[in-house]
Amino acid sequence: xxxxxxxxxRQQNPIVFNISNFVTVQDVAxxxxxLGASPIMSEEITEAEEMVQMASAVVLxxxxxxxxxxxxxxxxxxxxxxxxxxxxxxxVAVGAVKYRKQVATQLLADFQVDIIRGxxxxxAALADVDWQAKGIDAGEGNQDLVAVAKACATKQxxxxxxxxxxxxxxxxxxxxxxxxxxxxxxxxVGSGDMLSSVVGAFAGVLPDYFEAAQTACATFAxxxxxxxxTLSAEQPGTFAAKxxxxxxxxxLQNLTETAKFEVQP
Ligand SMILES: Nc1ncnc2c1ncn2[C@@H]1O[C@H](COP(=O)(O)OP(=O)(O)O)[C@@H](O)[C@H]1O
Ligand SMILES: Cc1ncsc1CCOP(=O)(O)O
Ligand SMILES: [Mg+2]
Numbered sequence: 509x510x511x512x513x514x515x516x517x518r519q520q521n522p523i524v525f526n527i528s529n530f531v532t533v534q535d536v537a538x539x540x541x542x543l544g545a546s547p548i549m550s551e552e553i554t555e556a557e558e559m560v561q562m563a564s565a566v567v568l569x570x571x572x573x574x575x576x577x578x579x580x581x582x583x584x585x586x587x588x589x590x591x592x593x594x595x596x597x598x599x600v601a602v603g604a605v606k607y608r609k610q611v612a613t614q615l616l617a618d619f620q621v622d623i624i625r626g627x628x629x630x631x632a633a634l635a636d637v638d639w640q641a642k643g644i645d646a647g648e649g650n651q652d653l654v655a656v657a658k659a660c661a662t663k664q665x666x667x668x669x670x671x672x673x674x675x676x677x678x679x680x681x682x683x684x685x686x687x688x689x690x691x692x693x694x695x696x697v698g699s700g701d702m703l704s705s706v707v708g709a710f711a712g713v714l715p716d717y718f719e720a721a722q723t724a725c726a727t728f729a730x731x732x733x734x735x736x737x738t739l740s741a742e743q744p745g746t747f748a749a750k751x752x753x754x755x756x757x758x759x760l761q762n763l764t765e766t767a768k769f770e771v772q773p
Contacts, residue, residue, distance in 0.1 A: 509684065509722045509771065511763050513714050518544035522564035522712030525550070526705050527581055529571025529600065532698030535748075536569070539702035542756040543727075545709035553580040560587040564594075564712030567705045568621075570612055571600040571644075578611055585619035594711035594720070596623045598704035603629035603641025616664055622717045624660065625669040625704040628653060635660035644697070646672055654683055667721050671703060675725040677718070684722045687768040688729035690736035695744035696751075703728045722769070730766040731755050 523546045528536050537547040550559050560566060566588040568581050588595040597616070602609045612634065624634065629641025632649055637656050639649035649656075657670040661680035670676040675686040693699040707724040714720040731754040735747055 509726060509767070509769055510714060510719045511723060511726065511767060512760060513710055513720070513723045514727055514758075514760050514763055516713045517709055520564075520713050521546050522709055523548060523562055524565050524567060524705055524708045524712060525559045525563035525584075526567045526569065526708070527577070527584060528569050529573075529701070531571060532701040535698035536701050536705045538752055539755060540705045540709050542752045543706060543709060544756075545712070547705070551577065551580065553583055556580060556583045557587055560584060560591050560593055565596065565708040566593050567596045567598070567708035568615075569598045569600065569701055569704060570602070570608065570615075571598070571701065573611065578615070581615060582618055585615060585621070589619050594622050594708065594717055595619070596625060596704055596708045596711060597621045598701060599624065599626050599630045599634060600701070601630070601641070601644050602626070603633035603639055603647065604643050609633050621664065621666045623667045623669065623707055623711060623721050624664060625671065625700070625707050625721075627700060628656065628670055628672055631660045631668060631670040632656050635663055645694075654678070658683070667718050669703075669707065669721050669725060671700060671725070675729060677721045677725060679718050682718065682771070682773055684769060684771045686722065686725040686729055688726060688733045688766065690732045692736050692739075692742065692744065692747045693732050695742065696748045699732075722771070726767040726769055727758075727763060728755075730763055731758050734758065734762065734766055
């Protein structure tokens with residue numbers, strides 16, 4: 509795990525091109541901006557090539573796509589491959605809506621994604637593992653999460669982040685678990701979307717995408733955990749506001765003291 513990449517990220521201020529959803533776009537922009545990256549969003553296919561060329565990383569969020577946006581996403585994904593830009597996908601609610609799974613599966617066949625970031629319900633769906641996802645949430649299942657994440661990574665030929673109380677990050681063989689976090693993340697819609705773009709920001713400065721995925725998970729979950737430790741009750745609004753502050757203020761030393769993880773070769 510390369511926690512020092514937090515400082516590299518802040519020095520390099522990578523441009524992260526996000527195709528976002530209308531629900532969480534502002535959280536995503538402000539979240540990665542506070543951390544030290546430079547967000548840019550676009551809904552226009554005509555400028556896709558310029559956007560991808562200028563970006564250090566590309567994040568495709570499938571949270572609320574339309575047919576028109578799917579065409580844009582396909583083009584941006586193909587351009588990211590052509591220009592060798594790290595490509596992250598967040599398959600929102602593919603475990604709960606059959607149409608979303610069909611579209612996501614087709615997109616994953618149309619271009620090569622480097623990192624897939626989803627909750628257990630979403631990653632199980634892309635691994636074709638039985639699971640009861642609930643809308644945008646992880647839902648219920650009794651399969652082993654490491655096995656689910658590995659199956660998804662192998663099937664989709666990508667690094668997979670299965671986020672939740674413990675984040676599981678795998679390339680299909682090696683596994684890293686990040687134990688940080690707080691249940692307050694679940695009280696703020698957009699936590700997962702922010703994490704996916706934080707992953708893009710780290711992939712924009714760390715050429716080893718497996719390391720980038722791990723570091724992003726540890727950084728984001730540690731920031732939330734540090735905020736939760738300052739609250740005296742479940743305060744979703746205060747949590748969200750302080751999360752932006754912490755993403756900006758957290759030092760490498762704070763991160764190193766907070767991060768709890770294990771890597772299995
Ligand atoms: N119960 C929990 N305890 C601790 N951290 C959590 C919990 N649930 C989610 N997280 C954290 O919240 C962030 C967003 O993940 P997740 O909730 O899985 O995404 P999504 O919003 O897409 O469902 C991650 O950093 C994850 O570690
Ligand atoms: C509520 C909602 N509906 C469509 S996308 C979206 C946001 C999902 O955000 P997250 O997965 O980060 O909680
Ligand atoms: Mg999500």
